[in-house]
Amino acid sequence: MLDRILTVRVDRITRLTPEVSSFELVHPAGRSLPAYEAGAHIDVHLPGGFMRTYSLARAPQPAVQGVAGTAAGTSGPARYCIGVKREPASRGGSAALHERVRAGDLLAIGSPRNTFPLQAGARHHLLMAGGIGLTPLLAMAQQLARDGAAFTLCVLARSRALLPFADELAALGDAVRLHLDDPAEPEKLDLRVLLAAPAPGPGTHLYLCGPAGFMQAALAAAAHWPEDAVHLEYFAPPEGDAAQGEDQPFVLRLARRGIEVPVAADASAVDALHDLGIDVPTSCAQGVCGTCVVPWTAGEPEHRDHCLSATERRHKLALCCSRAKTAVLEVDL
Ligand code: FES
Structure with missing residues (x-):
């Protein structure tokens, strides 16, 4: 399923340090925004065609009618807050936010996703x-x-x-x-x-x-x-993360569609799916954000992501970067 794209208005920009500003985002018509959990992030589409992922920097406020920070009479939060550091070596993302975005501007964002949740059973x-x-x-x-x-x-x-x-x-x-x-x-x-x-x-x-x-x-x-x-x-894949040796081709079996998709040695599973017109949402394309994660059901993946835990890897994989150790890898698509 494709992520929902929302339009938000930049309500307030606050300089927190010489390098970091917070950007508070609200619905342009004052309605609530989709609910999220602590640890979640959003994709932000920026001037200049950039798209960057930023974590939501405040715990979601419980929705109580008439309380500041929540939209009156609604069930979701009234605002998102992201903290953005102006990176000296910015490839355009943080520079675009700091230099070109002003309070009142409209931005397109993806709905919140959480690949970094709190563990309910922790003491x-x-x-x-x-x-x-x-x-x-x-x-x-x-x-x-x-x-x-x-x-x-x-x-x-x-x-x-x-x-x-x-x-x-x-x-x-x-x-x-x-x-x-x-x-x-x-x-x-x-x-x-x-x-x-x-x-x-x-x-x-x-x-x-x-x-x-x-x-x-x-x-x-x-x-x-x-x-x-x-x-x-992670913000980005760790250094020295490049795969060792040559990648091997494999077949991606889509269990729900009942079709098999060849993945060439020099292409990703996402590339192969997109070539067939099968939409898989992606964001970082580096195994960091978790946007392309799907369940796998048979075969053996070669995990190359930096967003799944050891437990999650037993039944999920990131399609943008992971490959297969077996000739055929089945996913729940
Ligand atoms: S697109 Fe970010 S993990 Fe695959």
Whole structure:
């Protein structure tokens, strides 16, 4: 099924740090927006033909008539908030938002999707954010605080001046721990010490989001954690992720349609499906966002995504990047 495209109005832009601004998006006619869960993201279509994915940076407000932040008499939230860092090496996405988008502009967005959900059975949630990776984790922390759940939010930033959403973090109180690179700041965290044991014991789940270097360091420190207890949200595929050796062709069997689609060695499953006019929604095309994830039912996939957990991979795969270890791979399409 194709994602729904919505038109929203940029209601407010707030400079949070010299590099990061928040953009608050509302329905142009004041109606509610589709509901979402903490950890969700949206695709944003930008001036210049760019499309980028941004996490929703606030926990969804419960819809109560007449309460600020909700649309009166409706069931969904009244606004989405994204936090966008102006990347010096921007390929156009963050630069387009920062330089060309103004309050009052209309933007097309996709409806929220969540590939980074909170784990309902966890006894403690350890949320670790590097830089602007804070955005989904802030929403998750707000949700956990609202639910009265046990959590710690660790935030790594270069300095206090470059810490976005400082007011929201302060509102979370002692559950937030900061690490500021600035030597003048006393707040320091040691990832290796923090992740040395899955404290405070079994049932702790770890959530990581941040730039490649942060993810690499945190994953190395958490290498001994149970695979199913570690949840990742990447901005982009990790460096050195290029596939080794030559890809092999395979056949994608579409169980519901009863047809087989050959996938050439130099094409993706999504390419092969699109060539036949079979629409599979995609966004990042890099195995990061989860837009193209479908259930698989037979054969054996060679997973190359960075959005599915070990548990999810047992029955789902990302069609934009994953291939097959078997000659035939069956998916539920
Ligand atoms: S399109 Fe983003 S994971 Fe496939």
